[in-house]
Amino acid sequence: MEIWGILRDIVVLLSAALLAGGLISRIGHSPLIGYLIAGMLLGGPGSLGLVESPHEIEAIAELGVALLLFSLGLEFSVERLKKLGMRPLLGGVWQVALTLIVGCLVAWPLGLDFKAALAFGAMISLSSTAVVLRMLMERSELEMPHGRNCLAVLLTQDMAVVPLALMVSVLGGTGGVVEIARQSFILLAASLGLIIGLMLLNRVAVMALGTLTLQRNRELTVVFAVVSGLGAAWSAQAVGVSPALGAFIAGMLLGSSPFATQVRADISSLRVLLLTLFFSAAGMVADPLWTLQNWYLVGATTLALTLGKLLIVWAVFLWLGQSHRVAAATGFCLAQIGEFAFVLGAIGKANGVVTESLYSLVISTAITSFLVSALMVPAAVRFGNLVARLISKSPKTTESADEKPNNPDIVIIGYGPAGQAALEPLLDQSLNLLAIDLNHEGVRKAQEHGIFGQVGDAMQLDVLEHAHVPNAKAIVITVPHFRSAIAILDNVRQLAPHAFVLVRSRYKLHTDDFAAKGVVVVGDEEQVGQELAGQLVRWIEANLMPTPTGTETTGTETTGESIPPVSPSSK
Helix, strand or coil: CHHHHHHHHHHHHHHHHHHHHHHHHHCCCCHHHHHHHHHHHHCCCCCCCCCCCHHHHHHHHHHHHHHHHHHHHHHCCHHHHHHHCHHHHHHHHHHHHHHHHHHHHHHHHHCCCHHHHHHHHHHHCCCCHHHHHHHHHHCCCCCCHHHHHHHHHHHHHHHHHHHHHHHHHHHCCCCCHHHHHHHHHHHHHHHHHHHHHHHHHHHHHHHHHCHHHHHHCHHHHHHHHHHHHHHHHHHHHHCCCCHHHHHHHHHHHHHCCCCHHHHHHHCHHHHHHHHHHHHHHHHHHCCHHHHHHCHHHHHHHHHHHHHHHHHHHHHHHHHCCCCHHHHHHHHHHCCCCCCHHHHHHHHHHHCCCCCHHHHHHHHHHHHHHHHHHHHHHHHHHHHHHHHHHHCCCCCCCCCCCCCCCCCCCEEEECCCHHHHHHHHHHCCCCCCEEEEECCHHHHHHHHHCCCEEEECCCCCHHHHHHCCHHHCCEEEECCCCHHHHHHHHHHHHHHCCCCEEEEEECCHHHHHHHHCCCCEEEEHHHHHHHHHHHHHHHHHHHHCCCCCCCCCCCCCCCCCCCCCCCCHHHC
16 A cells, blocks of 8 residues: 555654764754755655655645644743743844845845745745754753843744745735735635634534543543644645644644643644654755755855844844844854745745745755754854954943942842842842843843843953942842853952852752852752742641640641641541
8 A cells, every 4th residue: 555655754764864863963963954864865856765755755744844833823822922022022023024125135136036036035034943942942041141032033933934924825826916916815814714713613622522621631632632733734725825824823722722731742742753754854855966066056045144144133133232242142043044944935836936946945055054053053152252252342231320339339140030039128228239131121120129220241341340340349140041150250250359249050050160169159949949848847837746735726827727736646
């Protein structure tokens, strides 16, 4: 049967992806690169030809894209956007728009017609969520300023996939303005009908099965998620809309349900499997021989796109008020073409907007940029520091008075929740307090509390000198990221060797590194453990400990009600 031939190809491709991904991981890079290489070597033009059903596997891999967007829809929430802040999200919108416009304006004079140039701009405007986020999480850099920027931009880009896919679909329409407008209206109407249909279907399903039933029976939740995601993808394809769009909408609707967290956990294994197939199939699309024959064109395009996206992201976040170090590090992470270029390119090629040669160029450039990103993302912090040293210009500062104190008594670096709690007992005392934070919101909070605030990167010596840190009597460092805190501590020790320094250590394993530098360390994990132990001991004393004869125990500290004594025999 033909199904067994397809199964054989899937097993061969996954085996090669496992081997290549493992080898790439051994040398410290993302296994996604190994998946791409496995696909390039086994299937498609100019390869070994061990995969005999590349088109069928590509169709299966499209389900991986749909499931990726389905999971992104599950994660999408207004609360998550609020936590990231409006500035990084605004930076993502500007990055997508500027990259699309610049890409179109550059490609149009080079021989592409306007529709193809616009599709080219759409394909290169997105960065790789899978590559960048995985590497930032592995390096524990998502909490750093450039990591938060990358998360916000990538989330914005993921949301932009849907309108970009619609735009590329509309570009494939034939006829004049009226015909294109008619086709656009049909697509939008189909999309709206799909949204309404999925909303009604979800409501009917939840009402019929019951929320409690779905929560208690895990297998029903898995089946419900698969039916919602894959059924929405099929429905979208049936009405002429991108299947990825249907899956994204289904994920968003399911993400607002009370069992969204359970669904995310249940589909994680299936998502990994299908995404591995997607990247391997993406590698099969590339032609290694074409890439080698046109290496100069692929190399020049990769270099131009890398530099262009780096400068665009850098300029956008600099315009939003962030330091050169953070803006440059963010741009260094996002300077590649993302995996959704394959999706947009496939839509454009199917509609006749994207030619075969343009598609091959974009795919080859995307794979090359993945390889380059494996080296760039880990070096983003060093690149940002290098830029900050080369640019001899103090970051913009914001102060709460016309003149900040030349002799601050206490300087706190990082005025987040931990910093605010640390200084709260000192607000009513006559002390000169100064807060330094990279986040404008933190500085605004400090100003509201009557504290002098300065926006700046404490990893730079000139920022600390400008804040008169050498004159401080005590310095508190609350930055949660270990590497950043160590770098700030070294600067503080250099400028103010006699000051009392208090450092927050988020994890116990880093406590000794801080203590070795002669500072007082407060560990998050120890504090949490002590608080948990204290609460537990108080509860045990009030509820489980035997009461001496003639003594009454009320237990009002924990429940506010009288608690009867418990005899040893009843425990």
